[in-house]
Amino acid sequence: MSDNDNDNIEDNKKSAASTEFGVSEMAIIAAQRSMREKIWNHRMVLGFVRYPPAFVALIIASFFLFFAFTAPLIVSWDPNKPVLSDTLQPPVWSFAFNSVHSLGTDTVGRDIFVRILMGGRVSILLGVTGATGAATIGVVLGLIAGWKRGVVGATIMRWADLQIALPLLLMALTVAAVFGPGLHILLILFSLWFWGPYARISEGLTLSLKNREFVEAARSIGATPRRIVFRHVLPHLFSPLLVLWSFSCAILIIIEASLSFLGVGIPPPTASWGSMLAEGRQYLHRAYWLAMMPGAAISMMVWSINTLGDRLRDVIDQRQYL
Amino acid sequence: MIGPVMAKRVFQSAIVLFLLVTILFFISRMSGDPVLMLTEGAIEPEEIEKLRVAYGFDRPLIVQFFSFIGEIFRGDFGNSVRTFEPATDMVKSRVGISIKMVVPAFLVYIFLSIPIGCLAAVKRGAIGAFAMVVSLVGQSVPSFFLGILYIYFFAVTLRWLPVFGSGDWTHYVLPVATLCGYPLAKYTRLVRAQVSETLTMEFVRTARAKGLHEVNVIRRHVLRNALLPVITTMGVDVGTLIGSALIVEAIFAWPGFGTLVVEAAKTRDYPIIQTCGLLIGFLVLTGSIIADFAYGLIDPRIRRGE
Numbered sequence: 001m002s003d004n005d006n007d008n009i010e011d012n013k014k015s016a017a018s019t020e021f022g023v024s025e026m027a028i029i030a031a032q033r034s035m036r037e038k039i040w041n042h043r044m045v046l047g048f049v050r051y052p053p054a055f056v057a058l059i060i061a062s063f064f065l066f067f068a069f070t071a072p073l074i075v076s077w078d079p080n081k082p083v084l085s086d087t088l089q090p091p092v093w094s095f096a097f098n099s100v101h102s103l104g105t106d107t108v109g110r111d112i113f114v115r116i117l118m119g120g121r122v123s124i125l126l127g128v129t130g131a132t133g134a135a136t137i138g139v140v141l142g143l144i145a146g147w148k149r150g151v152v153g154a155t156i157m158r159w160a161d162l163q164i165a166l167p168l169l170l171m172a173l174t175v176a177a178v179f180g181p182g183l184h185i186l187l188i189l190f191s192l193w194f195w196g197p198y199a200r201i202s203e204g205l206t207l208s209l210k211n212r213e214f215v216e217a218a219r220s221i222g223a224t225p226r227r228i229v230f231r232h233v234l235p236h237l238f239s240p241l242l243v244l245w246s247f248s249c250a251i252l253i254i255i256e257a258s259l260s261f262l263g264v265g266i267p268p269p270t271a272s273w274g275s276m277l278a279e280g281r282q283y284l285h286r287a288y289w290l291a292m293m294p295g296a297a298i299s300m301m302v303w304s305i306n307t308l309g310d311r312l313r314d315v316i317d318q319r320q321y322l
Numbered sequence: 323m324i325g326p327v328m329a330k331r332v333f334q335s336a337i338v339l340f341l342l343v344t345i346l347f348f349i350s351r352m353s354g355d356p357v358l359m360l361t362e363g364a365i366e367p368e369e370i371e372k373l374r375v376a377y378g379f380d381r382p383l384i385v386q387f388f389s390f391i392g393e394i395f396r397g398d399f400g401n402s403v404r405t406f407e408p409a410t411d412m413v414k415s416r417v418g419i420s421i422k423m424v425v426p427a428f429l430v431y432i433f434l435s436i437p438i439g440c441l442a443a444v445k446r447g448a449i450g451a452f453a454m455v456v457s458l459v460g461q462s463v464p465s466f467f468l469g470i471l472y473i474y475f476f477a478v479t480l481r482w483l484p485v486f487g488s489g490d491w492t493h494y495v496l497p498v499a500t501l502c503g504y505p506l507a508k509y510t511r512l513v514r515a516q517v518s519e520t521l522t523m524e525f526v527r528t529a530r531a532k533g534l535h536e537v538n539v540i541r542r543h544v545l546r547n548a549l550l551p552v553i554t555t556m557g558v559d560v561g562t563l564i565g566s567a568l569i570v571e572a573i574f575a576w577p578g579f580g581t582l583v584v585e586a587a588k589t590r591d592y593p594i595i596q597t598c599g600l601l602i603g604f605l606v607l608t609g610s611i612i613a614d615f616a617y618g619l620i621d622p623r624i625r626r627g628e
Contacts, residue, residue, distance in 0.1 A: 162341050173587040174587070175349065177588075177592050262572055263588060277467060281470055284470065285478050292470075299462050302462040306458065306461060310458075
């Protein structure tokens, strides 16, 4: 999409600059648009760098994302292997200098920092893939529902309502009761039971866009409904969907952690922020770091995604006022 | 004019509830033979066949489905696979315990988020910024970590409050505070956003121009308009509230509805899970219908169907 946009900007510049047609209305509109695009692109970048919390959030999120992809290549410790000589080592700042474990170790001597990185890998990949899967399903169904309405639209939207009626966390418990816990089941469930918000947004916006001139223009030159919906309507939904996508990644990360905390998420011994926290809860009086470190990791990750999402929404909103 | 609209909403919700029953039924049958799952292959094949006939699992799936729906209408949700008690009795006895925690939490966050949100919107600058930073952080800390933080500071380190058990009001403080955390942050932000948007409207200028005191401007003109989306969100959020109550119960070993759901999920007691799922669906749908109704009561434009 960005390539297309750049081409458009180039075209607009040409038409705005050429005096061949005189200063037609089209040229003015095109010039204004190209300027707006320029400012937006400019602000989009600056908007993130100049707002300190968003900058910090960007660093934190990149940190976890980087290790989500590279942790198995970089880390030489096995996150799941017990080392019984090293149990309950405190973090480095508690002046136990014999420790090589920066955030301490847990009850069976596993390094907490390594487990947090590995747990983040599971959480982030699950959150991002789940949110993307849900977005794909929800957007396609929402576009269809908004375009077709009638029985098809109503059916799709009732299924979307169903996901409000039994929220994802509770649905996941139901599914865990039947199939038992597991990573694949969670991934499938996240995609299949979280597309409701995407469908609702796409449906609403499609409804409001479908009577606009550009849709009529596309139809009048013989574009098929599928082409109109995916090529002409879908690009307009991009910004709100991107914001929703970022928030839903955060929600899915929390839901995965909650399920693992309750003992029905990622099965042990695989590290997961939620299960580490549940384990650490029993040692609060002796070894606070067991629970505090993974808890801080989840909170930081969720805070950065929320902050980035908020900032993204503000930056995108600014475009409307320019 | 509100009658037909509400009738349509109730009808739609009934359809959604029916879909929910269907999906709960088919999910429980998707994992293969329920008898094998219940007995975990511990008994003889002839016994399994007997059990299958006794539970009616030998009939075609569609017949089982309709008899399942018929039983639901008679108020029979099946028996627990583990304790053999009727599911309705087990759920009923646990819901009351949960309500003792959920209702105080609900009241606390409603009566705190509206004034704090208003204050943050009206008094820009340091107070507003502080409230927003705290609420953004509050929105990012998941309830299970918030609960553990409370336990660590107020129960383990300071020893001010008890963590587990029941008794006087002190046993309610930590669970209720944990349950409040996320919604309090969320609604404070929502109220602030709505109020500051409403403050830019022209009728606010009119109200001020005719000499109304600022408090009255906020209370009678701004809040009435600003709270409409807040009410809708509350209706939709019933499900989220139940979800977080479930986690808070797990942290504080509160023997309520949430603990029952988690226990049932762990022991794969799916008649209980089905009953709980249906109850949750029913509560959520009722919540959103009530929110719509309240919306109509507050906003005459909706009531007249404009």
